[in-house]
Amino acid sequence: MSATVDILVPFYGDAALLREAVASVLAQHDDRWRLTVVDDHADDPGELAAWFATIGDERVRYLPNPANLGLTGNFNRCLELVEHDLAVLMGCDDRLLPNYVGTVLDVHADHPDAGIIQPGVRVIDRDGRPVRTLVDQAKRHVYAPRVSGRRTMAGEQLAISLLRGDWLYFPSLAWRAATITSVRFRPDLRVIQDLALLMELVQRGERLVVDETLCFEYRRHAASESSATAFDGSRFTEAGTFFADTAARLREHGWPRAARVARRHLSSRIFALTMLPKVLRQRAGVGALTRHVFGRA
Template sequence: MTRVQTLDIMLPHYGDTALMQAAVQSVLDQTDKDWRLTVVDDGREPGVPEWFASLGDERVRYLRNEKNLGITRNFRKCVELVESTHFTMLGSDDLLLPTYVETLRAAIEAVPDAAIYQPGVEVIDEHGDPSTSLGDEVKRRLYAPKHNGRRLVLSGEPLAANLLGGNWLYFPSICWRADAVKAINFREDLSVIQDLALIIELIQRGEKLVVEPAPVFRYRRHSGSLSSAEALTGARFGEAVRFFNEVADDLDRHGWPKAARSARRHLSMRLHALTLLPGALRHRQSDATRRLLRYALTRSE
């Protein structure tokens, strides 16, 4: 069995410095030391370059963009900087558990021809405490496949239809096969749903997704944003509508009618819009309320 090359951990950063430092420390604490961390800083927070210089670890590379690229372009830059066969796009407020690299390396060695590896995830709040949200419970109970502690290998139209009905993946926790992602990269015209767009295209190209049930990642949800700030982004659902309609047409041409129907219904996204309505109403955000209602109740094509 061929050993997996050094795992590239890419960290596109913009935001809270303390949370980013905790994310970096979680990489430094890995039981498997064969990793390389590249931080691409899209911000201007003071003291950050100096903090990285103080680490004195040759496995850590820090780059600061000359100008702000925005989320998707910074993602694309991270992909271009990947040097190994596999990589993870770690969120700068998320955490790796100590056995992340060890566990993902084992999954890759067991199923080397997959392109997407989804490990087990624990959800935490802004304080690092365990957190449960309606969205996460729906993901776990209704959409995520039942693995009973066993590694799963998924592919094809059933997987595409499943994810377009309800995306149960946690993007920052995923490990990717670099050549597959570099051939596509993230779409520059998407800023919210670019991860799902990439995954669906990979599946259409015949790539496999591995579910590795061991919980080795902590995904952070910020509870304060659920009632107010996120409701302000009602406009973001316009991007989702455009994507789902486009991908539905593409899947029809691809000969995957079940997946196309799932895209046109995009039921979980509609339900998500409904869950944001109370926050929009409570904060008297009339424009967001109208957008959310229109998105949630518009008839499928």
Template sequence: MTTLDIMLPYYGDVALMQAAVRSVLAQTDPDWRLTVVDDGTEPSVPGWFAELDDPRVSYRRNERNLGVTGNYRTCLGLVREAHFVLMGTDDIMLPSYVATIRAALAKHPGIGMIQPGVEVIDGAGKPTEGLVDQSKRRLYKPAFKGEVLMGGEALATSLLRGNWLFFPSICWRTEAVRTAGFRDGLEVTQDLALVIDVLQAGEQMLLSDTLCFQYRRHAVSISSRQAFTGVRFEEANRFFMDVADRLDGTGWTKAAKASRLHLSSRIHALTMLPGALKNKQAEGARTLLRHVAGADHR
């Protein structure tokens, strides 16, 4: 059975990154390879990796900052195995993650994507489930027990209504991702874009309820001015409209309709509006209102 490539595009908090790496080192199944691609400049990081002295761990620092998509592409180019994970720099693999994924691959060797069971944690590592995660789980995520295979327009429609996946926990078939690639001009919607492109190429996803990953969702501080500018929703509008046109072109009209409505994203923007108003982000509030109202819906 194949070794699992774990790719970690890193930029940000050193302590959280170190916790993520330690969670990989603690896997019960030792057949993995971790590659960390550092897009930052923190001086202490290279020395910390040198001290790990584990032949399964590779570390490299980019000569210049590549940004989210650039670092994703660098990681993809370094994958050597048939399947890989693009792990979040602040997420945690529970000790059974690799064992769970490799067992699933043994049963479904040609699968394009595997979404295992995920627990949401807060910045302190405590289990949490906010309104956004609750609504996605209850309203959008398909109900199942054990495992289920999904794909095609049905899965695309479900995700475009409300993206209930946890991107850093997904195991990917390498060639499927290399064929699809990462789209230019996207950051916050890059994950959903990749899934939709892979689905349109005919790949399927295995959903499992076996809990083996912790996804860290940080609380958005009401005092954070940058969080309420509405920029992320401008990108979201462009993405959903573009995807709708692409889906119409391939006959996935139900999924295209869901993309144009992008209801979950509009509700999310509505929850951000009070923060924008409190922070006196007038332009941000207008952007959020346009997104809530579906001003770009066509």
């Protein structure tokens, strides 16, 4: 039986950008996909439901939550809906390029036991134009490993790489269904859930395949949850606790080098340092940032 990609979109944002995301799925060259939008946001889900009804494609589902689950709860609801071979937790403001489904299915066919697939990503701004940011340039040129074609990573090597600087684009990842449905997002985390989930899977022995084929557009704009929590400092309070906890667990797991990288969490502290001038101007979140930057590693 041919493999199929479950594309799940936890929605809580801009309806216009969601329509762009949906259109990018409908434009796939490979038709082996199913799209499920789980709405945890709309004041009037009837309007969006009517729009989805006009699509007329049985592979597209629109499911408004009867009660608001919150960001983490909605992500976990999406995990409950996975039924096919691969799953993607696509951002509601991101876009697939037309070759996305075909690309990840090709990688899956060559590496059927790999739990995580990272394809090539282009970063776009609020208006859909390609953009280069300091964060993304650091991901690409400082933290990401060199890849020519494809590369497989696993074990402590992968843990160290991600803890030095999380260079993955979580909404672009394709997951083997058995891998992603075996975990849940942590309700005590707001921003760093993706890295926490990845580290849990890496410790379990899951492998990551990186394929450089460009097929995904990741939208970065100031309205994101991560941007807001960076400015108020809560992102870094959460990060400090996470890295300390992760360092302890990695020591117990027998990965001392990865534990040292987690304890230092240098890239997270550098990012906090870059945010400090802006935070000082608005005089909010200063204490959390300074503790994260200058506190003991």
